[in-house]
Amino acid sequence: MTTIDVFLRHVTPQWMEPQRDDDIVISTRIRLARNFAHHAFPRKQQEDAAAAINEQVAEILQQYDFSYFTMQQLTPLQRLVLVEKHMISPLLAKRKHGSMLVTDDETMSVMVNEEDHLRIQSLQPGLQLQQAYARALHIDQLLEAHIDYAYDEQFGYLTTCPTNTGTGLRASVMLHLPALTLTNEMKQLIQTMPRLGMVVRGIYGEGSENLGNMYQVSNQMTLGKSEADILADLQAVTEKIIAREKEAREQLLYRAATALEDRIFRALGTLRYARTLSSEEAAACLSNVRLGINLGYIDDVAVDTINTCMMLIQRGFLQQYAGSTLQPEQRDIARAKLLREHLIEQRHTENDETNGEKGEDIV
Secondary structure (H helix, E strand, C coil): CCCHHHHHHCCCCHHHCCECCECCEEEEEEEEEECECCCCCCCCCCHHHHHHHHHHHHHHHHHHCCEEEEHHHCCHHHHHHHHHCCCCCHHHHHCCCCEEEECCCCCEEEEECCCCCEEEEEEEECCCHHHHHHHHHHHHHHHHCCCCECEECCCEECCCCHHHCECCEEEEEEEECHHHHHCCCHHHHHHHHHHHCEEEEECCECCCCCECCEEEEEECCCCCCCHHHHHHHHHHHHHHHHHHHHHHHHHHHHHCHHHHHHHHHHHHHHHHHCCCCCHHHHHHHHHHHHHHHHHCCCCCCCHHHHHHHHHHCCHHHHHHHHCCCCCHHHHHHHHHHHHHHHHHHHHHHHHHHHCCCCCCCCC
């Protein structure tokens, strides 16, 4: 079993790898909610029942190279970092009797005793709804071969929250939408989504804020539609949003190219030379630099570096990197220092490689 330290040290997960032809969709997530029949839901369960469920799921999935961790064995900082990596939810991080199973590449995980007994999660880079669903379904079937699920012929899979009853499927895509945000179209888009059976949330899902112009678009209901219809509808909506974002970028280039270029390079200068940065300002600057890379303005920074930086600017990662608890002002200083190191180091490394020297890997 892989140790927790390995997962914590690995900053950028595989599902954040840039896709060659997709600079708008960051990742796809499939989540299946399931519960054990004849067991109280997690909010009402006893400690011994929760422990039994943890052990049963772990026994099944450890045969398929999943690593197993209980929330009790992890420190608050370790749980926070796992939330920041999208390996667990903020809710599971607070669950005394919850646990997590995860594959080494971090693209598959199962949260146990969260809001439901099981939350099966599949993550893939770019827009890969069918592929992500197929992997989640495979794990679901492995578990169902050993577990009697709470299921009703009329209502489908039974869940703690009624909005998850039915298929138990929550499909979502994470998109970078800076142009729609700059042109003030996001507010209208967010208001339109519920009429299409979709919802737009922040980077960490329900209740979270937009950070760095990153948004999650997901299906709103799981009852009354088949899994195929849910995936097809989300695919269609996502493709329309991608088209609108591309149009908005073209409008910005046509109407305000100089202002856009100035915004992009001011952001790059801030990241390379600022001495203190809040998470909000850092994320906004990284968003602008990502847009600059996508539009061809910036050619000495890789998207991989931006993805790494988006992880490192977060509260948990900063404190793990520093090896100590940091107060807000200290975090702002540490955040600016890390960004300078990564963005200036990459530029120097690329210059060395251009001159025939071998550059060092950036962690």
